[in-house]
Amino acid sequence: MKATREISRFAWRCYRNESMAVRWLMRLRPRICPLEIVASAVPEGARVLDVGCGGGLLLAWLSSKHILGEGLGVDSSARAIAIARNCLSDKSLSFEVLAPSDPWPIGPFDVVTLVDVLHHVPRGQQRAFISRISGTAAQKVILKDLDPLPRWKRWMNALHDFIMTRRRVYPRRMVELVAWFEEDGFRVTRCERVDRLWYNHYVIEAQRDCAGDGGAS
Numbered sequence: 001m002k003a004t005r006e007i008s009r010f011a012w013r014c015y016r017n018e019s020m021a022v023r024w025l026m027r028l029r030p031r032i033c034p035l036e037i038v039a040s041a042v043p044e045g046a047r048v049l050d051v052g053c054g055g056g057l058l059l060a061w062l063s064s065k066h067i068l069g070e071g072l073g074v075d076s077s078a079r080a081i082a083i084a085r086n087c088l089s090d091k092s093l094s095f096e097v098l099a100p101s102d103p104w105p106i107g108p109f110d111v112v113t114l115v116d117v118l119h120h121v122p123r124g125q126q127r128a129f130i131s132r133i134s135g136t137a138a139q140k141v142i143l144k145d146l147d148p149l150p151r152w153k154r155w156m157n158a159l160h161d162f163i164m165t166r167r168r169v170y171p172r173r174m175v176e177l178v179a180w181f182e183e184d185g186f187r188v189t190r191c192e193r194v195d196r197l198w199y200n201h202y203v204i205e206a207q208r209d210c211a212g213d214g215g216a217s
């Protein structure tokens, strides 16, 4: 819980130029979502593409801990990117709006992170969304999402997201994601459930099977 509290306090300072509502949301985010687990899986010096970066908290935290080589955050929400740009002035960070149909940046990147993005992608587009990771040539993927089981937690998660975004969500089972990564030539090195409050998180780390050249490993 120490890291969670630290990220929470860090978020409160980082987003001081924003409204109280945004500051509180960013402060509470690490209490709900195990960002510290995702952060701890990023190798030192890594060039990271954070897809669906929101306000950029994960990249900002990694940068403050001197873990990050470079970080690019992309998000389909112009508002989220505006918040990231308004609050995070670190030279190693950049943020871009990316429409869901736009190609992903090519990099080079060592790591792709996807934190709570997949369940916002319509079900029929999720398989292709995951396959886009291969196009980045990153050696490592860290994905954190929400499992649809047990059902009561799924409804609690759906309610949370509906209140926050007024949109439906499409959580996908961890076992299916593991199978997709393996089909795409990744070796899954970690897949674990992280229960926090009523949120049924899971974290997957996957490594490209054949080692590429250069970059953090």
Ligand SMILES: C[S@@+](CC[C@H](N)C(=O)[O-])C[C@H]1O[C@@H](n2cnc3c(N)ncnc32)[C@H](O)[C@@H]1O
Pocket (backbone or CB within 6 Å): 029, 033, 051, 052, 053, 054, 055, 057, 074, 075, 076, 077, 080, 098, 099, 100, 114, 115, 116, 117, 120, 121
């Ligand atoms: C729950 S927020 C998570 C934000 C951030 N990753 C975090 O953990 O704090 C989900 C984010 O994914 C973005 N998003 C949803 N679909 C996307 C897509 N197809 N491409 C890029 N971003 C997307 C949303 O705009 C939103 O900012």
